[in-house]
Amino acid sequence: MFTRHTLAALAAVVAACATPAAAPAADGFADTVKTANRKMVKVFGAGGFSRLNNYGTGILISKDGHILTVASQILDTADLVVHTYDGQRLKAQVLATEQEMDIALIKIRKDGKKIDEENGYDFDFFDFAESAKRAPAQAGDWVLALSNTFEIALRDEPLSVQRGVVSAYTKMAGRRGVFEFPYTGEVYIVDAITNNPGAAGGALLNRKGELLGIIGRELKNAQSETWINYAIPVTAKAEVKELVTVKDKDGKDVTQEKVTTVTMTDFVNLATQGKYKNIIRPKIVGEGGGYHGIIFVPNVLERTPAYIEDVVPGSPAEKAGLRPDDLVSFVDGEPIISIKAFNEFVRKNTRAGTKLRLEVRRGEALQTVEIELGAQPAKPK
Numbered sequence: 001m002f003t004r005h006t007l008a009a010l011a012a013v014v015a016a017c018a019t020p021a022a023a024p025a026a027d028g029f030a031d032t033v034k035t036a037n038r039k040m041v042k043v044f045g046a047g048g049f050s051r052l053n054n055y056g057t058g059i060l061i062s063k064d065g066h067i068l069t070v071a072s073q074i075l076d077t078a079d080l081v082v083h084t085y086d087g088q089r090l091k092a093q094v095l096a097t098e099q100e101m102d103i104a105l106i107k108i109r110k111d112g113k114k115i116d117e118e119n120g121y122d123f124d125f126f127d128f129a130e131s132a133k134r135a136p137a138q139a140g141d142w143v144l145a146l147s148n149t150f151e152i153a154l155r156d157e158p159l160s161v162q163r164g165v166v167s168a169y170t171k172m173a174g175r176r177g178v179f180e181f182p183y184t185g186e187v188y189i190v191d192a193i194t195n196n197p198g199a200a201g202g203a204l205l206n207r208k209g210e211l212l213g214i215i216g217r218e219l220k221n222a223q224s225e226t227w228i229n230y231a232i233p234v235t236a237k238a239e240v241k242e243l244v245t246v247k248d249k250d251g252k253d254v255t256q257e258k259v260t261t262v263t264m265t266d267f268v269n270l271a272t273q274g275k276y277k278n279i280i281r282p283k284i285v286g287e288g289g290g291y292h293g294i295i296f297v298p299n300v301l302e303r304t305p306a307y308i309e310d311v312v313p314g315s316p317a318e319k320a321g322l323r324p325d326d327l328v329s330f331v332d333g334e335p336i337i338s339i340k341a342f343n344e345f346v347r348k349n350t351r352a353g354t355k356l357r358l359e360v361r362r363g364e365a366l367q368t369v370e371i372e373l374g375a376q377p378a379k380p381k
Contacts, residue, residue: 029144032209033161038124040159041067041082042148043092043106043201045074046305052329052337057147057159057201058082058106059214060125065090065108066272068128069201070217071097073337075104076303082108084123087156096271097303100182100238101264102216105271126203131211131234132265137188141166145194145231147202147215159202164192174219174228176335181219183238187230188213194229195219204231237263289346290354290373293317294328296339303338308360320371322360329366330359346373 039060047054056074058067067082074080080092090108097104110119137143145162153159168189174181188204195218202215213231221228244258270276293315297307306328311317328336336342350356352375359368 029161029163029207032205032207033144033146033158035124036144036146036203036205036209037158038085039126040146040203041084042151042153042159043067043069043074043080043082045080046077047074052335053151053197055148055151055198057199057203057215059201059203059211060123061128061268062125062272063122064119065092065121065123066095066125067092067106067108068214068268069104069106070214071099071102071104071303072200072217073303073305075106076305076338080106082106083153083155085156085158089155095274096267096276098238098262098267098276100240100262101185101232101236101267102181102183103214103232103264103267105268105276126211128211128234128268129265134210136169136186136233136235137166137206137212139166139168142207143188143190143212144205144207144209145190145192145199145202145215146205147194147196147199149194149196149199149202151198162192162194164190164194167191169233172230172232173222174230175222176217176219180222183232183236185232185236185238187216187232187236190229190231192229194231195227232264234264237261289348290350290352291316291376292346292371292373294322296342299339303340306336306339306342316371316374320358320369322358322369322371323362325362327361328358329361332357333359352376 041058041060043056043058045054052073054074056069056072058069061068075094082090082092084090092106092108095105095107108121143164143166145164146159149160166188169186170189172181172184172187194215199215200217203211204213204215206212211234213233215231219228220226240260240262242258242260245253245255248254267276293312294308294317295310295312297304297309308322308324308326310324311322328342330336331345350373352373354373356371356373357368358371359366
């Protein structure tokens, strides 16, 4: 049985084979696409095994190499690289992420230069400030989607382009795996199959080649359980809950929850200047879930991969055969991109006696491990 992705890939191949060789020259969008391709990059980083890809797409938004992309697991590496339209392979570094909109800003690095220094590049780029001033596209408008879907492009190979129509400009109601997608603002829903592996971070453009939005990751509609083909507009904004410390009437420090509105424009402007601060989110309140006995590596990053450092002797993890250096990649078929994601899943969805099917990367192989969670150990008095 063919998967959605397989069918999409076959359709693309059939369409390419059925198109006469002279068609690109006659295509009214050919020049627009060629110009836009110079303002895009292919992004490569962490991942590279079953269902956890190590490739994506990025949008150049400054001549010095600032790139807007999605906040995926591929950014969790010291060896992040991008391929530009002319075939250059360049190192990059994460400047900031905003998980509520699932976006990130990275910057191309030049050897010997600090990340906050001018590096002497002169890339073609999308003027993000001007893009954010334009009115959103409306239902029925033609759009172009540029991305490295299915990792078709490397080095100087052009990105894939799809033509479609805006089906709706509406509120997001999606989920990734078992997790509700945090962004609930406006999105473009398009009638082309744009959100495939590698497409995340790509550009949604109007017929003139002007930037409308950033193509998101693969998500399902939380209401219909169907896949969504969407892009987050450059005018997006999100309501973010954060924890702040204030003084009470007695002069003591107390922690309160505060709601802040974050726009994509704010994020881009501050992150470009190195001034964007990661917001401290409230911890998820729950019963703690079932006990597994896994000890993960130090959780020092927002998306530290779920590598196992050790297992508690006699714990469910040891009985299941989990080992140090295993990387937990899936739980019950759903992708786990970080230690935080694993802990949230366990806390919200399990209890003593819950059985989970983990897929772990051990060496270069992906192995399935069944684990039955126990009761949380009593805290020492």
